[in-house]
Amino acid sequence: VSIDLAAAITDAVERNHLLAEQRNIKVVSAAEPGVKIRGDYEMLTTAIRNLIENAIVYSNPGSQVGVGLREVEGIAEIAITDSGIGIPESEQERIFERFYRVDPSRSRETGGTGLGLSIVKHTALNHGGEVRLFSKVGIGSTFTFRVPIENQES
Numbered sequence: 001v002s003i004d005l006a007a008a009i010t011d012a013v014e015r016n017h018l019l020a021e022q023r024n025i026k027v028v029s030a031a032e033p034g035v036k037i038r039g040d041y042e043m044l045t046t047a048i049r050n051l052i053e054n055a056i057v058y059s060n061p062g063s064q065v066g067v068g069l070r071e072v073e074g075i076a077e078i079a080i081t082d083s084g085i086g087i088p089e090s091e092q093e094r095i096f097e098r099f100y101r102v103d104p105s106r107s108r109e110t111g112g113t114g115l116g117l118s119i120v121k122h123t124a125l126n127h128g129g130e131v132r133l134f135s136k137v138g139i140g141s142t143f144t145f146r147v148p149i150e151n152q153e154s
């Protein structure tokens with residue numbers, strides 16, 4: 001099935017609507033129209049939703065979360081950016097493992113299980129893609145979810 005990623009992003013943002021409102025976070029999306037990949041709509045939307053949820057939960061009330069979509073060199077790239085607490089370099093590989101959370105005592109109030117990012121990674125690999133992370137403690141994080149468009153039928 002051909003998935004319109006801009007539509008999946010709109011859905012993923014909508015699924016975080018209440019959480020964003022509760023935490024007073026503004027989610028701003030800028031999606032290039034017409035970027036399509038073959039895949040599973042529900043899996044993709046859930047993965048994007050998980051990334052946006054993390055961006056909202058791990059940043060300060062009153063800040064903004066950005067969601068972008070563009071096509072670069074045959075790759076559909078979704079970027080989720082926050083100006084939140086950031087992730088230490090020593091933890092950046094492990095956070096994709098199931099149940100792994102940075103400093104559980106600090107993040108206990110957020111009540112997560114540590115599964116969100118393992119699902120994101122699994123979904124990216126399932127679609128022939130990858131997840132990249134750029135983060136600095138105290139500055140914020142950008143996750144990019146990248147899936148190749150090449151050789152995909154629409």
Ligand code: ATP
Nearest residue numbers: 054055058086095101102112113114115116117141
């Ligand atoms: P859930 O299963 O509810 O998603 P979770 O958010 O703890 O629980 P993951 O989404 O897998 O689990 O994230 C793993 C850990 O990575 C988080 O507990 C948090 O410490 C860290 N993390 C993830 N995203 C961010 C982010 N945008 N900024 C800072 N830390 C993050």
Ligand code: MG
Nearest residue numbers: 054112116117
């Ligand atoms: Mg999460």
